[in-house]
Amino acid sequence: MWWDRSNREAGPGRRFPGSRIVLAVLVIAFLSFMVWQGRRMRWESGPRTVTVYCFSAMEDAMTDGVLPAFQEFWKGKTGQHVEFITAFAGSGTITDQIIRRFPAEIAVLSSEIDAYRLVRRGVLPGPVWTTLPERGVFARTPMVIRVRPGNPKGIAGFDDLARPDVGLLLADPTTSGAGEWTALALYGSAFLEEGDRARGLDRLVRVWGRGAEGGSSARVARSRFSEGSADALITYEAEILGRAGSGGANGEIVMPRSTIVAEPVVVKIGRNVSPEQKDLIDSLVSYFWSDEAQQILVAYGFRSVDKERNVPDAGFRPIDRLFTLEEIGGPERAEEEVLGEALRLDAASTAAD
Known part of the structure; x- marks a missing residue:
């Protein structure tokens, strides 16, 4: 709960005479003016x-x-x-x-x-x-699958990530936006096929339940993948197309048939x-x-809000079904239903370990 000064009491018998209040206000005003003057002088010289x-x-x-x-x-x-x-x-x-x-x-x-x-x-x-x-x-940047050069596991889409022979890294959804978007991509890509939320949760459970913890952010997960951990990583397209993500050693993109666009x-x-x-x-x-x-x-690998800039020459490939957060219920519903399930799966995995 946020600190609320209205909950503080002066204590029995304490008084705040009007003259003292006026003096305090004047002192605060003077100090504020001096701070402003000092900052303005710094701007003029630095x-x-x-x-x-x-x-x-x-x-x-x-x-x-x-x-x-x-x-x-x-x-x-x-x-x-x-x-x-x-x-x-x-x-x-x-x-x-x-x-x-x-x-x-x-x-x-x-x-x-x-x-x-x-x-x-x-x-x-x-x-x-x-x-x-x-x-x-x-x-904007879609959530895609990063795989090893040549795609040796033959990964074609999200369902392949549930296979027992595929090692998968997942960013932590409690700290990482990439972790949140990963859960939403898995859920939404199945949900929107038939409008069945149970189907969306089923894909989330099957894939998320197999993933290994990839770190506190997309950047940490990328580093672990580059060091040789796992066969696949769900991440932002920009993390692969961007300058720091370029190069054969960092793998290549598998574009799911349907995925969410991070905004x-x-x-x-x-x-x-x-x-x-x-x-x-x-x-x-x-x-x-x-x-x-x-x-x-x-x-740097991000899609522009001006769609005319998002051309193949910039490395952007077409996606059959690119959906938004609003299409799967908006921020509040997604957080409660989808991310809540991802966190439950993480907790269950931790308890099992």
Whole structure:
């Protein structure tokens, strides 16, 4: 439960005279003015800073692509230099950190599921990201299967991952957005075939029950796969097409006939944004939908929200049935029914060990 100052009591007989309250307000106002003045002076003589927390699979695209490009854009627009304080981890991990009051001004989360957690925990007043273009979605990437070069196990789709001769890595859904999207891909690809939720849960149980724990994020799972663990890994398409994922040693893509498309969202953490930062924060968030940023994201393996950019020359292959989170019930239902089942399976597996 969040700390509520209204629950604190002054204690028997304690009083707060009006003159003291006025004095306290004046002192706070003066100190706030001095902090603002100091920050403004630093801007005039040095760089401005933005704190960005981002899910791990987008680390390369952000640190080597989008953020440096925005630095140039902002310098040309204002003459100011901007620097970034960044943190990259599984989407669930950075969501937990923000709930614990880590100072992110902008959060790039793997899905609306984590964004709604921030609403439920009082970090955000509501689904503020939905007022942005594309409801806060600025890139897309389908969930696909990574296999060894040449696909020696002959894996053709999700059902093959339940075979006893196939070793499978799964990212942890409690900390990783990739883990969440993996569970949703398994469930939704079967559910949408006949509109039967029982069939979706059956595929989830059969495949998830065989997977080995792949780590706290998509990036950790990718590293373990590259080191030789398992025969297959369900992950973001961008993790394979991106610059860090390229190369024969990292395996190749098996495109399921039906799979979910992950839709990362950008969220402004308003309680951490001071009034004097608002122009910079708003400009960076808007920049994510710019032509330049969209071109950079494609270069790093993410599909653009502008479908005309998602061409085969960029490495994007067609998928027979590409579905969204909304098509399988939306964030709340998916979290309760599908991710809840995945967590139950994880708990049962841990108990068995």
